[in-house]
Amino acid sequence: MAESKRTDEIQGEIVHVYDGIEEADNQLPRWWLATFFLTIVFGIGYWFAYHEYQLAPLPVEEYADAHAAQESSVVEVSEEELAALVASPEAVDAGREIFTTTCVACHGARAQGDIGPNLTDHHWIHGGSSVEIHSTIRDGVLTAGMPAWGPSLGPTAVQHVAAFVLSIRDTEVEGKAPEGELYTPARSDTEEPMAPDAQTPEPSAPDAQTPEQPTPEPAIPGPETPSP
Secondary structure, three states: OOOOEEEEOEEEEEEEEEEEEEEEEEOOOOOHHHHHHHHHHHHHHHHHHHHHHOOOOHHHHHHHHHHHHHOOOOOOOHHHHHHHHHHOOOHHHHHHHHHHOHHHHHOOOOOOOOOOOOOOOOOOOOOOOOHHHHOOOOOOOOHOOOOHHHHHHHHHHHHHHHHHHHHOOOOOOOOOOOOOEEEOOOOOOOOOOOOOOOOOOOOOOOOOOOOOOOOOOOOOOOOOOOOO
16 A cells, blocks of 8 residues: 655645654745756856866956056156155155055054054064065065055055155154064165265374475585696
């Protein structure tokens, strides 16, 4: 005698019962089935388009191309250009405004350091020269949580921020303890004129104790004595 199957009002026809657990055989919704089959078709088309026939670049290839284009468009600046921006009150003020809106969350309102390091002491983690500070702001340090501000701010704004940071460098605002290595400005990186080399010998004055020797005057020949 065939086992009679019970029909539940919510689950539908009950096809199996195990230890009081009932298993129903419901039809899947048509929208779900359509999505499932479309996913299979999309996967097959994606494979042939991107991998088999290479009709379009892969996302990783597009990212590499965009990254290469970004690197090729990077604007390099010299220490002299940054020093000129530091000497410009307009550039420093523009950098201060950008710093206030984008950098204070990590470096503090006075750049005294918070999550990020103190920017006013003599120690720098990724280099304290003008060019190195500009590169750190532009390219970031992802391993340390420092974002790359170059793509979002643009080269001009990055240079202004670098000018502001350079203007407050070595001002020793009380805050976070120094991090990194002590940076000593090189001669080409300092804005102040360097003192003359102390090892350069100066011309010595004539010895005052040595009297000048008079120049002997030539002897005047006397009258010749006639020979006998």
